[in-house]
Amino acid sequence: MINVAVLGYGTVGSGVVEVINTNNDIVSKKAGDKVNIKYVLDLRDFPGDPVEEILVHDYEVILNDPEVEVIAEVMGGVEPAYTFVKSALLKGKSVCTSNKELVAKHGPELIEIAREHHRNFFFEASCGGGIPIIRPLIECITADDVQEIVGILNGTTNYILTKMSKEGLDFDTVLKEAQDLGYAERNPAADVEGYDACRKISILASLTYGKNVDFEEVYTEGITKITDVDFKYANKIGYSVKLFGKAKKSEGKFYAYVAPVMINAEHPLFSVNGVFNGIMVKGNVLGDVMFYGSGAGKLPTASAVVSDMVDAIKHLNDNVAIDWSADKLELTDIKNSKKKFFVRMTGDAKEMESAVKSAFGESEIITLDDLSGEFAFITDIITEEEYEKAAAGFDNIITRIRIE
Ligand code: HSE
Numbered sequence: 001m002i003n004v005a006v007l008g009y010g011t012v013g014s015g016v017v018e019v020i021n022t023n024n025d026i027v028s029k030k031a032g033d034k035v036n037i038k039y040v041l042d043l044r045d046f047p048g049d050p051v052e053e054i055l056v057h058d059y060e061v062i063l064n065d066p067e068v069e070v071i072a073e074v075m076g077g078v079e080p081a082y083t084f085v086k087s088a089l090l091k092g093k094s095v096c097t098s099n100k101e102l103v104a105k106h107g108p109e110l111i112e113i114a115r116e117h118h119r120n121f122f123f124e125a126s127c128g129g130g131i132p133i134i135r136p137l138i139e140c141i142t143a144d145d146v147q148e149i150v151g152i153l154n155g156t157t158n159y160i161l162t163k164m165s166k167e168g169l170d171f172d173t174v175l176k177e178a179q180d181l182g183y184a185e186r187n188p189a190a191d192v193e194g195y196d197a198c199r200k201i202s203i204l205a206s207l208t209y210g211k212n213v214d215f216e217e218v219y220t221e222g223i224t225k226i227t228d229v230d231f232k233y234a235n236k237i238g239y240s241v242k243l244f245g246k247a248k249k250s251e252g253k254f255y256a257y258v259a260p261v262m263i264n265a266e267h268p269l270f271s272v273n274g275v276f277n278g279i280m281v282k283g284n285v286l287g288d289v290m291f292y293g294s295g296a297g298k299l300p301t302a303s304a305v306v307s308d309m310v311d312a313i314k315h316l317n318d319n320v321a322i323d324w325s326a327d328k329l330e331l332t333d334i335k336n337s338k339k340k341f342f343v344r345m346t347g348d349a350k351e352m353e354s355a356v357k358s359a360f361g362e363s364e365i366i367t368l369d370d371l372s373g374e375f376a377f378i379t380d381i382i383t384e385e386e387y388e389k390a391a392a393g394f395d396n397i398i399t400r401i402r403i404e
Helices: 011-022 024-031 050-054 059-063 081-090 100-116 134-140 155-167 171-180 195-209 228-236 298-314 349-360 384-391
Strands: 002-007 035-041 068-073 094-097 146-152 239-250 253-264 276-283 287-294 338-346 364-366 374-378 397-403
Touching: 002 011, 002 059, 011 024, 011 035, 011 298, 024 035, 024 298, 035 050, 035 059, 035 298, 059 081, 068 081, 068 298, 081 094, 081 100, 094 100, 094 298, 100 195, 134 195, 146 195, 155 171, 155 228, 155 239, 155 276, 195 239, 195 253, 228 239, 228 338, 338 349, 338 384, 349 364, 349 374, 349 384, 384 397
Parallel strands: 002 035, 002 068, 068 094, 253 397
Antiparallel strands: 146 239, 146 276, 239 253, 276 287, 338 374, 338 397, 364 374
8 A cells, every 4th residue: 555645625635635536446556556545734624524534734744654655735836835845855755746836936956856865756737737748748758859839828718718709708707717617726817917827838848948947037928908809800810819838949049938829720729728728849850749638627637646646656766857957948038039910009991001011011901890990900920029119100009919
């Protein structure tokens, strides 16, 4: 029998307990030993819940019990998670976490401590919910020079954007639904301002390129400025609006950003809707490979945590090498990256057309029959810097969305 503990009995923590208990035969068979949850840590009490019998309020009980070999940290937030995880690894216990804030901030250090102690620090559930993406990056996509990793990495915002697009619902109503479904972060700004996706792309880029991407240096823009009118234009021209996290290597330079983008039906991520996430990796010999699945939610996320626990049990005294050093990956300012931009402007399309074209290059003008006083256009392929310079010459721009 192998004893494990779960830190946190919230949405994901209760999912981890449910998955281990419901699928115990399968999980134990895959792990090669009977998996037993010896403790669940939470500050709260859960009267009447079966977990009551194994509930502890004091982390020291778990830390100082030599029978606990593997810990699932599913509390979220940097502290006290960081202190708990670090002390567990130093004690020679393996840790599996869904905590993207912890991994983005302290990943290299915790990976190194696990390596020194011949144990493991796994974090499959930190990106893409239930989608296997971390392990494929560590163990499978190892023969390629990866040019690009791009994804819809936040289930809450994809759920919101999809509902706004397809059902015309307003932002706040859909956000509330996502919260009720257990997708959203405690502080919804983490989702809607793009901070959650920023941490995830930083983790994925660090694993892809083997050096630390500082999430605080990644250009990040959320979805709060996207409106129903943007969707009217997007629907007219066959585009969808998605929140992308992207890291790219070009001519030896590295770029990373999180921002809402417009994509058309030819883009492989076009049909990734609702709470689903999709991640595409572009290798120089592999070509494109896509990962798709539930990006948030209790059981999909718990499935990824438990799969890590199984792996940690299979490699109990054997560290699985993870190529993510503390050395910083220097990011280049995205102002040099090139793309088209979708722009909305007040005024009359016919009157403005020549000014638009001389500033933004050969542009496609778009108008909506039921909307007067404004129009939109798609610019030529220009750099972010060129866009900013051209846009500075107009005081009637309503919004702009990048096109990928
Ligand atoms: N709030 C996150 C999301 C949870 O919506 O994607 C999963 O990381």
